[in-house]
Structures are given as C-alpha cells and as structure tokens.
Amino acid sequence: MLGVCYYPEHWPEERWALDARLMREAGLDVVRIGEFAWSKMEPQEGQYDWGWLDRAIETLAAAGLRIILGTPTATPPAWLTERYPEALRVGADGRRWGHGGRRHTCPTNPSYRELGARIVSAMSERYGGHAAVIAWQIDNELSNHSTGRCVCDSCRAAFQAWCCERYGTLETLNAAWGSVFWSQSYNAWTQIPLPSDPVGGGHNPSLQLAYRRFASDVHVDLVRSQVAILRTNAPDHILTTNVAVMDDEIDWHTVAEEVDIISWDNYPHGFATPSEVAFRHQLQRGFKRQPFWVMEQQAGPINWTAYNPPTPPGQVRLWTYQALLHDASALLYFRWRACRFGQEQYHSGLLNHAARPARGYTEAQQAAAELDQLGPLERPAARVALLCSFDDAWTHQIDPHHRDFDYWNLLRGLYASLWECGIACDIVRRRAPLDGYQLVVAPAPVLIDEREAQSWRDYVRAGGTLLLTCRSFVKDQDNLWTDQLLPAGLTDLIGAEAVEWFALPPDVPTAVSGAANQSMEIPLWAETLRSNTAEVLLHYTRDYYAGQAALTRQKRGSGQALYLGAYPTAELLAWLWTQLLPEEVHDLPSGVELLPLQTGWALLNHTAAALQVTLPGRWRDRFSGETFTLSAPLEPFNLRLLEAVDREG
Ligand code: GAL
Ligand code: ZN
Numbered sequence: 026m027l028g029v030c031y032y033p034e035h036w037p038e039e040r041w042a043l044d045a046r047l048m049r050e051a052g053l054d055v056v057r058i059g060e061f062a063w064s065k066m067e068p069q070e071g072q073y074d075w076g077w078l079d080r081a082i083e084t085l086a087a088a089g090l091r092i093i094l095g096t097p098t099a100t101p102p103a104w105l106t107e108r109y110p111e112a113l114r115v116g117a118d119g120r121r122w123g124h125g126g127r128r129h130t131c132p133t134n135p136s137y138r139e140l141g142a143r144i145v146s147a148m149s150e151r152y153g154g155h156a157a158v159i160a161w162q163i164d165n166e167l168s169n170h171s172t173g174r175c176v177c178d179s180c181r182a183a184f185q186a187w188c189c190e191r192y193g194t195l196e197t198l199n200a201a202w203g204s205v206f207w208s209q210s211y212n213a214w215t216q217i218p219l220p221s222d223p224v225g226g227g228h229n230p231s232l233q234l235a236y237r238r239f240a241s242d243v244h245v246d247l248v249r250s251q252v253a254i255l256r257t258n259a260p261d262h263i264l265t266t267n268v269a270v271m272d273d274e275i276d277w278h279t280v281a282e283e284v285d286i287i288s289w290d291n292y293p294h295g296f297a298t299p300s301e302v303a304f305r306h307q308l309q310r311g312f313k314r315q316p317f318w319v320m321e322q323q324a325g326p327i328n329w330t331a332y333n334p335p336t337p338p339g340q341v342r343l344w345t346y347q348a349l350l351h352d353a354s355a356l357l358y359f360r361w362r363a364c365r366f367g368q369e370q371y372h373s374g375l376l377n378h379a380a381r382p383a384r385g386y387t388e389a390q391q392a393a394a395e396l397d398q399l400g401p402l403e404r405p406a407a408r409v410a411l412l413c414s415f416d417d418a419w420t421h422q423i424d425p426h427h428r429d430f431d432y433w434n435l436l437r438g439l440y441a442s443l444w445e446c447g448i449a450c451d452i453v454r455r456r457a458p459l460d461g462y463q464l465v466v467a468p469a470p471v472l473i474d475e476r477e478a479q480s481w482r483d484y485v486r487a488g489g490t491l492l493l494t495c496r497s498f499v500k501d502q503d504n505l506w507t508d509q510l511l512p513a514g515l516t517d518l519i520g521a522e523a524v525e526w527f528a529l530p531p532d533v534p535t536a537v538s539g540a541a542n543q544s545m546e547i548p549l550w551a552e553t554l555r556s557n558t559a560e561v562l563l564h565y566t567r568d569y570y571a572g573q574a575a576l577t578r579q580k581r582g583s584g585q586a587l588y589l590g591a592y593p594t595a596e597l598l599a600w601l602w603t604q605l606l607p608e609e610v611h612d613l614p615s616g617v618e619l620l621p622l623q624t625g626w627a628l629l630n631h632t633a634a635a636l637q638v639t640l641p642g643r644w645r646d647r648f649s650g651e652t653f654t655l656s657a658p659l660e661p662f663n664l665r666l667l668e669a670v671d672r673e674g
C-alpha cells in the first residue's frame with residue numbers, strides 16, 4: 026500500500042479534486058490528512074467546523090483513495106493556549122513555552138487533556154464509521170523536538186503521584202533510590218524533586234531513571250486515552266501512532282502494546298548511513314514484532330539537516346523498496362506538494378511549489394507500477410536478534426561514565442556490522458522470546474532482570490548462541506549497583522567474571538588479540554575478564570592488564586554463551602561474525618545491502634557508483650528478466666530482486 030501525506034487546508038478547495046486525481050495517477054491509494062488542523066476543526070472552544078474536512082474526505086474518497094485521519098493534538102490552537110496558559114509546557118531550563126510551533130503543550134495538564142479528548146471524540150464521532158477511512162494516527166510524533174519531558178508544576182505533582190503509586194511508601198522509595206546518599210531521604214512525597222531542578226553534583230540516578238519512566242508512561246497514557254475514544258467511535262479502524270526519527274524519550278515497546286500497528290517517519294537524510302535506515306526499520310518492526318508502516322517517507326530534499334542536499338535519481342524508489350523489504354506493509358510519502366508558507370517552505374513534496382511533478386512523483390509512480398506486477402516480497406525469518414531496551418538506553422544516558430558511550434551507537438554499530446555482511450537481523454525487546462534465533466546479541470543490558478537471565482540460560486541450553494557485551498547486568502531495576510559479581514547472576518552461564526572496567530579516553534585506546542588474528546585497536550570501553558570455566562578467545566595486549574581476557578566463550582550442550590568485555594568495533598565484529606556465522610557472511614562492496622528473500626536475494630546499491638556483486642549460482646532478475654551467473658552488475662541507487670535459477674551454478 027503506497028500513499029502520501031496531504032494537507033487539504035493548505036490549498037484552495039478547487040485544487041483538491043485535481044490533487045486526488047494526480048495521486049491516483051501516481052498509483053497511490055492511501056492518503057493521510059488532518060493531523061495539524063485543530064484550529065480549522067475547532068476555531069473556537071466547543072465550536073466545530075467540519076464542512077471543509079467533510080468535503081476533503083469526500084473528494085479524496087471519490088477518487089478512490091483510502092484515508093488515514095490524524096488526531097490533531099500535536100498542535101493545540103491559539104485560543105487554547107491563551108485561555109489555558111498553564112497548558113503550555115515548561116522546558117528543562119524552567120521556561121514556559123509559547124505559541125507558534127508545535128508540541129507546545131504539557132501532556133499532564135488537565136485542560137490540554139480534556140480539550141484533546143474532546144476534539145478526538147468529536148472528530149471520531151463524525152468519521153469513525155466512514156467507509157473511506159481505514160485508520161487513525163494518534164497525535165503526531167509524540168515527544169518529537171525533545172518534548173517528552175515537561176517539568177511544569179502539573180508534571181511535578183504527577184511525578185510525585187507516580188512515585189507514590191510505584192513505591193507505595195517513602196521508606197520503600199528511599200531504600201530503592203539509596204537516598205541516604207547526600208541526605209536525600211524524603212519524608213513527604215512533595216519533597217521529591219524533578220531532575221531539571223538546578224543542583225550541585227547532579228541528581229540521584231535512581232530519581233533520574235524514575236522520572237524518565239514517568240515521562241514515558243505519561244505519553245503511553247495519552248495514547249491509551251485516545252485509543253479508548255477511538256475504539257468506541259471507530260471500532261473497525263486500524264489505530265496507529267507515528268514515531269519520529271530519533272525519538273527515544275518514550276518506551277515505544279510499551280506504546281506498541283496499545284496500538285494495532287506501529288508506524289514511523291523515515292527521513293534517511295537525517296541518518297549517517299544506509300545501514301542506519303535499515304536499523305531504524307528493524308527497530309520499528311521490533312516494537313510489535315510485526316510488519317509496520319512508514320507514515321512519512323522522505324521523497325526529495327528535506328529542510329532540517331545541516332545541508333539538505335537533493336535526492337539523486339533513483340533514490341526515492343530505492344528507499345521505497347528498502348522499506349518494503351524490511352517489512353513495511355504501507356508507505357506514505359511526505360508530502361504531497363511543497364508548501365508556500367510556514368516553517369517547512371524548503372521541504373520538497375511529490376509536487377513542487379508550482380504543482381509540477383518532482384522526481385519523487387515519478388519514482389513513486391514507477392515503484393507503484395512495479396509493485397503491482399511483482400506481488401509480495403517475502404522474507405525468511407531472521408536468524409539473528411539484537412536485543413533492545415529503552416530502560417537500558419536511559420540508564421546509560423544518565424550515567425554513561427564515558428563521554429562517548431552511547432547505547433544507540435552501540436546498537437547501530439552491531440547492526441551495521443551484520444548489515445555489511447548481508448546478515449538479516451531482527452531488533453527485539455529484551456524480554457522477547459528467543460526461539461528460532463541462532464544468535465542473540467545482548468548489547469550492554471545494564472539492568473538486571475532475573476527472568477530474562479533465565480530465558481537466556483534456557484536459550485543457550487537449547488542450542489542458541491548468546492553474545493553479551495560489556496556493561497551487562499550491573500544495576501538493579503531502580504539503578505542501584507548490584508552486590509554480586511558481574512555480570513550479576515550470569516557468571517555461571519558465561520563461566521567468567523568482569524573484573525575491572527576501563528573507560529578509555531580517545532587518545533588512549535587499548536588493543537586485543539587472539540589465536541588466529543592480528544592485534545585490534547579497542548576504543549571507548551574495556552572490561553578485563555577472569556575466566557573460571559570459559560575458553561578465552563581474545564585477550565588484551567596493552568598496559569598492565571596485557572594477557573587478561575577480553576572475550577570468553579563457554580559451551581553448554583550445543584549452545585554457547587560469549588562475553589565480550591572489549592568495546593565491539595567494526596573490525597572486531599567482522600572477525601567475530603566469521604567465527605560465529607561463517608556460512609552467513611557475504612563479501613559485499615561497501616554500500617550494498619543484501620536481503621534474503623524466500624526465493625533469492627534483494628541487492629540494493631545505496632551508492633552513486635555502478636558496482637558488481639559476486640554471488641555463486643545462476644540468478645534471474647525479477648525486474649528485467651535478465652539472468653546472471655556468479656556475479657551481477659548493480660546500477661547506482663538501484664536494486665535487483667534475484668531469483669535462483671540454479672543455486673550451485
Ligand atoms: C516530521 C513531521 C512532519 C514534518 C516532517 C518534515 O518529523 O512529522 O510533520 O514536519 O518531519 O520532514
Ligand atoms: Zn508539564
């Protein structure tokens with residue numbers, strides 16, 4: 026399903042029918058509208074104007090388009106913030122925000138909540154049974170622009186109430202937070218500070234983690250409250266919410282439990298590499314472990330990165346296929362037509378400002394036509410999983426201990442190294458079931474969870490390979506250091522202990538080496554390991570800890586558990602995958618993505634150069650019908666879908 030994001034309120038009504046026709050001519054069949062139009066829907070408190078939206082929906086539906094409606098709660102109108110100024114959010118600097126942008130309100134403010142519920146009710150009473158409407162997008166990019174953590178008085182009180190709910194008594198809270206440290210102990214809930222309150226020496230890490238969880242819960246609750254309204258008024262429609270590019274202020278695994286489908290907004294120019302786009306697709310897919318939607322797909326130059334270059338020919342079509350090959354079941358381009366006013370005038374659309382089809386339009390049209398012919402692009406299940414947790418991300422962010430230690434970079438690096446070898450990898454919640462995977466990588470799972478530890482033990486016993494990295498199982502769920510040997514509760518499984526940790530300054534890397542490999546430089550982080558029963562695969566070669574273990578392996582039945590104390594660099598991982606997954610490693614030119622399909626391979630060239638890929642066997646390209654033996658040429662920003670004619674060749 027391909028579609029586009031449209032703002033009928035930005036264009037004269039006379040234009041709508043032509044726009045709808047051009048959408049259909051591009052081969053698009055779904056359109057998202059409405060998500061920022063609160064002031065058009067409710068120009069004054071309690072006075073609704075649905076005429077324009079009725080007509081927009083009818084015009085689009087008449088052209089054969091299906092509609093996704095966005096609830097407009099990301100842009101409360103000026104009458105609301107004027108009448109209820111305390112609904113405006115307060116930033117971490119303690120300043121109250123003003124009107125004029127978006128996401129300017131506080132998610133716990135009772136006026137905002139009530140008026141938000143009212144507009145969602147009114148809107149869904151009107152369109153909840155509409156035959157052309159298929160889905161609702163709740164809000165827009167909750168917590169985008171780093172708006173997830175408001176610190177107004179309402180949020181302070183809500184946080185204190187959240188603490189009371191979670192801990193029950195102040196005694197429990199004080200113990201859980203170790204608040205005896207620096208005389209923090211609280212004897213009234215109202216004494217509990219917010220982590221934005223200016224202090225010397227920083228705030229208690231347990232309080233900081235609690236606040237981050239609270240702020241996430243607030244947004245989950247916001248979603249839940251809209252879900253409740255929409256389930257009543259639009260029982261047959263699909264409910265989703267769209268995740269912003271880099272947003273980690275909300276635990277999306279938890280949000281995903283509330284909605285039918287996860288969608289996200291893919292702007293590859295906001296990322297460093299094509300593998301990061303793939304990483305993000307898989308991250309979203311993992312939120313529900315189901316196909317997902319791309320609600321907004323970059324379709325030309327954007328306006329919010331440092332340089333905003335144009336997209337080269339072929340790029341938009343290639344991004345489209347990349348998304349679908351990573352399991353997107355719908356993709357909507359952003360946006361239909363470049364806008365003449367407002368904050369995004371330099372942002373492209375499928376049509377340019379003058380309503381001429383831009384390159385994105387032509388490429389969307391081409392992709393839509395091809396997809397009609399191709400049919401489904403089925404992928405086999407991935408055999409590698411990367412575990413992921415927002416609680417771990419927050420815990421590391423609160424106390425990285427090294428300026429450059431970044432949880433998401435760690436995950437991205439692990440994913441990228443697999444991507445470069447053409448190894449498909451799911452990214453799943455830490456507590457996800459692991460059966461079916463051959464290799465599970467747990468990157469810096471800093472928070473201890475005994476149930477997960479048990480499931481990891483079972484997984485290894487059943488024949489799986491578990492790779493734990495440095496910074497595993499160090500803190501309890503309230504962010505207090507364990508009194509066990511590290512990794513707490515897992516030393517038996519790995520047959521070793523992490524003894525010392527070295528946060529390595531940029532100019533003082535360390536190095537490791539093993540039986541068959543050269544010395545490898547290790548930046549950032551190094552844990553020395555004491556092996557009890559494990560085999561040592563890599564050891565350090567520098568400084569006074571030279572000779573101590575850096576990577577251990579313990580076999581258990583047909584399974585094995587590895588602990589990597591050294592920071593996983595690209596070089597180290599490239600070596601490690603050849604050890605752990607020798608049959609899965611492909612030798613690919615840089616910038617080429619290889620994705621397994623049920624019947625062959627997808628090969629995507631994300632570079633501007635013509636490349637050649639070596640593949641044993643004989644292959645037929647589903648696009649061109651050409652056959653290739655042993656190697657296939659790849660055009661710049663283009664792809665091939667190769668079906669096996671004869672795998673042995
Ligand atoms: C998204 C947002 C859209 C638009 C777009 C521009 O983050 O949801 O409304 O602003 O970015 O790239
Ligand atoms: Zn607030």
